[in-house]
Amino acid sequence: MTTAPGSTGFEDLLAANEGYAARFTSGDLAGTAARGLAVVTCMDSRIEPLQMLGLSKGDAKILRNAGGRVTDDVLRTLVLATHLLGVDRVMVVEHLDCRMAKVTDDQAHQAILETSGLDTRSLEFRTIPDQPTALRQDVQRIRSYPYLPRDLAVVGCLYDVSTGKVEIVVPLED
Numbered sequence: 746m747t748t749a750p751g752s753t754g755f756e757d758l759l760a761a762n763e764g765y766a767a768r769f770t771s772g773d774l775a776g777t778a779a780r781g782l783a784v785v786t787c788m789d790s791r792i793e794p795l796q797m798l799g800l801s802k803g804d805a806k807i808l809r810n811a812g813g814r815v816t817d818d819v820l821r822t823l824v825l826a827t828h829l830l831g832v833d834r835v836m837v838v839e840h841l842d843c844r845m846a847k848v849t850d851d852q853a854h855q856a857i858l859e860t861s862g863l864d865t866r867s868l869e870f871r872t873i874p875d876q877p878t879a880l881r882q883d884v885q886r887i888r889s890y891p892y893l894p895r896d897l898a899v900v901g902c903l904y905d906v907s908t909g910k911v912e913i914v915v916p917l918e919d
Contacts, residue, residue, distance in 0.1 A: 782804065787843060811845055814871040814879070
């Protein structure tokens, strides 16, 4: 993308924000999760976490990354969310038709090398060769993390981007 001299390339977004700010009415929402929920999900733009779960602004903490994986940063954030921000339950939500489930880490590294010339092999992308297994592993990472409450309720789900349906794959008892 090329921008005109003196342009930031973000003018369209800042202009849209002007309208948003003029209508903004959520300044009095608390910083805690009103429904005690944290949702770990993918950054895929087809996913609207609040809408898909019937939530409103302020109801939940939303943590997003490629694949909706439970990374070290997600664990760090969940520690803060559970101890300081009212979270007492977590949904890990991966989705069907996820690009992270269609490639291996090696394939992703190769594709980036071919398109940009960058060697990204020092990064772990945490691609998903088997979504149910990845969900079980990610839920277990949360359940066994020593800095999270022992009674934290955690489930693993799959979201179907073509139907909008969420299915629990890793239940509370698993």
